Amino acid sequence: MPFPPGVLVRDLEAPELGVGRVLRYDDEQRASDVLFEGTTTPRVVRDEAGSSVRRLRLHPGQTVRLLDGSEAEVISAAPAEDRRDDEPWSYTVRGPSGEEELEELKLEPLPPRTPEPLDQLRALRWRGGWRFFARWNLQDKAGGWEGETEALPAWLAKREPPSAAAVYAAREVLYARKPHFVLSLPTAAERRDAATLVLLQLLHEEPERSVLVISPGASAQSWVETLYLEAGGRPSTRLDLGLWERSDELTRDELLDSERLVVTPTILAEREEVRAYLSGEPYDLLVIDDAHLLADDEQLGPWL
Missing domain, CATH: 2.30.30.390 (Hemimethylated DNA-binding domain)
Incomplete structure (x- = not known):
């Protein structure tokens, strides 16, 4: 039986199309033009026995x-x-x-x-329980990972799920083996998270690798905590201008000899001896946080 224009229909064999509305009926072709939600092109539905398209009753x-x-x-x-x-x-x-x-x-x-089953049923969008059980299975696996690793997700031992940009950055460095990579993410926290993923894997391959992080003072302590909490539990040294001026010569040498050193741009700009020492050290990994802010610095830009 032909559908009158304007009525609501649904396709029982393709429930993912959602609700459709009949635009017109062609008597010669014995077919209806139906526009389903989320689409811009009408579908032709033949008026024939066995059709899966039915009137939708609210x-x-x-x-x-x-x-x-x-x-x-x-x-x-x-x-x-x-x-x-x-x-x-x-x-x-x-x-x-x-x-x-x-x-x-x-x-x-x-x-x-919402994607919850009851809301799906109320809106006549229920497509079976497999989506619900798929989410349940994923949550169950995630809970198992956290239990087995003491709340550490399995991916690179990161304590929180990585963003897509962080995964992309890690893949470019770890698998493409690019010597340099610019993490142009919106926030400092996201850039730090992406760089941390790279450091985690590289340090996992060779825990004795030395690390030098150049970071503004506001983020320097965050880097110290990140390297300790998420990169093997080994302590790092933070070196800023205030600590340098309060330390004697022996302490300064010990600070500079740290295998994991976090320095601020201020001390690099003010102390030529620090720049000279770090230039001669063959660090395995170098991280420059907020590098775009240092590129235009007349003194640090050329040195970096």
Whole structure:
């Protein structure tokens, strides 16, 4: 039986298409043009026996959008004896202006608000339980990883899930083996997290590698904590201008000999002997935090 224009339909064999609306019916071709939600091109549905496309009946409790853009809730549908397949069906809805009876031409079913099964059922989007159990299985595996590693996710022993940009940066350095990589991420924390992933893997391959981090004073302590907490539990040394001026010559030598050293740009700019010493040290790994701020520095830019 042909679908009248404007009615709501759904494809039982392709529920991922969502709700469709019949735009027109071609008597010669015996086919309907149906526009499904999320698409811009109508699909041709043949009027033939065995078609998987059916009229969509809204149910009480379902949320719909009215022509004026407001939302309403379906209260009831017209009795079965009053519904005809060759004309639009009517529903009683409760909206901002109260209860009113409207044809389905004036109603747009809204998608579920969340991916939870109950919301999927209420919005007539239920496609079986496999999505629910897939999420359940993923959560179960993640819980197992955290339990086995004492809350350390399995990927590079990182204590929190890495961002996509961090994974990309790590892959470029670790697998493409690029000697230099610019981590142009929006925030300092994201850049530090991405660089930490690279350091974690490189230090895992060879724990004795020496590390030099050049970081602004505000982030220097964060680097010290990151290298200790997330890179093997080995302490690092923070060297800034204040500590340098308070230390004697022997202490200064011990600070500079640290295998994991975090220095601030201030001491590099003020102390030529520190720059000279670090230039002669063959550090295995070098991290320059906020390098874009140092590139234009007349003194540090050329040295870096």
